[in-house]
Amino acid sequence: MSVQSPLAWDIAVDDAPVALSARGDLVAVAGAEGTVRVLDAAMGAEMGALELPGGALSVELAPDAQHLVATGPLGYALWRRTDGRTTVRESGVWSAAAAWADNDRVAVASGRRALVLEADGGELWCTDPAASTVTDLAWMRQGRRLAVAAYGAVHGYERHTTKPVVMYPYVGSHLALAVAPTGKWICSGNQDASIHIWRARDGSELTMSGYPEKVSRLAFDETGFWLAADGAPDVTVWDFSGKGPAGTAPRSLRCHETVTALAWRPGAAGQLASGGADGTVALWHATAGRPQALLNPARTLDGDGDGTAVAALAWAGPHLLISAQRDGRIRAHALPSRTAL
Numbered sequence: 001m002s003v004q005s006p007l008a009w010d011i012a013v014d015d016a017p018v019a020l021s022a023r024g025d026l027v028a029v030a031g032a033e034g035t036v037r038v039l040d041a042a043m044g045a046e047m048g049a050l051e052l053p054g055g056a057l058s059v060e061l062a063p064d065a066q067h068l069v070a071t072g073p074l075g076y077a078l079w080r081r082t083d084g085r086t087t088v089r090e091s092g093v094w095s096a097a098a099a100w101a102d103n104d105r106v107a108v109a110s111g112r113r114a115l116v117l118e119a120d121g122g123e124l125w126c127t128d129p130a131a132s133t134v135t136d137l138a139w140m141r142q143g144r145r146l147a148v149a150a151y152g153a154v155h156g157y158e159r160h161t162t163k164p165v166v167m168y169p170y171v172g173s174h175l176a177l178a179v180a181p182t183g184k185w186i187c188s189g190n191q192d193a194s195i196h197i198w199r200a201r202d203g204s205e206l207t208m209s210g211y212p213e214k215v216s217r218l219a220f221d222e223t224g225f226w227l228a229a230d231g232a233p234d235v236t237v238w239d240f241s242g243k244g245p246a247g248t249a250p251r252s253l254r255c256h257e258t259v260t261a262l263a264w265r266p267g268a269a270g271q272l273a274s275g276g277a278d279g280t281v282a283l284w285h286a287t288a289g290r291p292q293a294l295l296n297p298a299r300t301l302d303g304d305g306d307g308t309a310v311a312a313l314a315w316a317g318p319h320l321l322i323s324a325q326r327d328g329r330i331r332a333h334a335l336p337s338r339t340a341l
Helices: none
Strands: 007-012 017-023 027-029 035-040 046-051 056-063 065-071 077-081 086-089 099-100 103-111 112-119 124-125 137-139 145-150 153-158 166-169 173-181 185-190 195-199 205-206 218-220 226-229 237-240 251-253 259-264 272-275 281-285 299-301 310-315 320-325 327-335
Touching: 017 320, 027 056, 027 065, 027 137, 027 327, 035 077, 046 077, 046 086, 056 099, 056 327, 065 099, 065 103, 077 103, 099 137, 112 145, 137 173, 145 173, 173 218, 185 218, 185 226, 195 320, 218 237, 218 259, 237 272, 272 310
Parallel strands: 017 056, 017 310
Antiparallel strands: 007 327, 017 027, 027 035, 035 046, 056 065, 065 077, 077 086, 099 103, 103 112, 112 124, 137 145, 145 153, 153 166, 173 185, 185 195, 195 205, 218 226, 226 237, 237 251, 259 272, 272 281, 281 299, 310 320, 320 327
C-alpha cells in the first residue's frame, strides 16, 4: 500500500549522499565528493559542515550529538559542535568506517589498522596491522571491546591492546559487521554471498550461504533478536532469540529489486525501513508471521519511487525517518505511532 507520508522537511544538497547518521537533534549527511552537512533534525536547517578531501564513505554522530566523525578513501575528519572546529587527517589510506564507543571515544578504520581516538582527535591507541584493509568495526561489551573485520577473521581488542585478545576466523572478505546489542552474536556479511555468525562467548560458528549477491548490509534491531540483511532482492530477517538461527529459515520481505538501505525503527516493535535502487522506501512489520513467511510492506512512501536510488536511511527518533537519495534529495518523513505504521 502506497500512502502519502507528511514531510517534516525536504531539501536538496549538491553532493550525492552516501551515508546518513542521526543522533539527538542532529542529522549528518555525507556526500560522495566529501561534503558532510550537519542538519537540524526537526527543521532540516544546516547547523554546520566540513570537507573531507578525497570523498566520504561514512559518517557517524556521537551518541550525545556533540561530535562527528567522517571517513573516506584518503582519511578521516572530526567535527565539534560547540564551535564548529574541524580536524582533518589525510592519512592517504582507505578509511571505510567508524564507530563510537561512547561520547568520548571513537574507533576509525584506517587502512589495515583500527585507531581509537578521543572525541577531539587525539589518538589513544591503535591495533597492529591486519592481514588486509579493515572493512568494518563495532564495539562490544558496552565499549570495552572492539571488533575489527578484515580478510580472514574478525578480531577482538581490549582497551590499549595492539594485539587481538580473541579471533573469530572465516576465510573470506567481510563487507559488513553487526554485533548484537546483547553482545551474544557477531555477524559478518561477506563477498562470497554469505552471512557468517559466531557466538561471542565460545566462538562456535554458523554460515548462512546461498544468497544470490554479496551481503553488504547487516542490521540488528535494538533487542538483538532480529537481524536484517541484503544480498537478494528480498530483505531477509533472521530470528536470533533463544538458541539463535541454526536450523531455521528467515522471513523474506519483498519489495525491491535491489536493496540499498536498511534501518530498524527505535524500540522493540520489530519495524524496519528499507530503501531500493528504484527510489522506493518501504516500511515493514518485519518480525510478523512465521519462518519462511513472505511479507509485503505495511506501506511504501509516496514520492520516493521516482527512480532515483535511496542511498541511506536513518531514524531521528521513533517518529522521524530520514531518507537520502543519490540525486541529493533529503527528506524527513513524519510517521505515526509504532503500532500504526
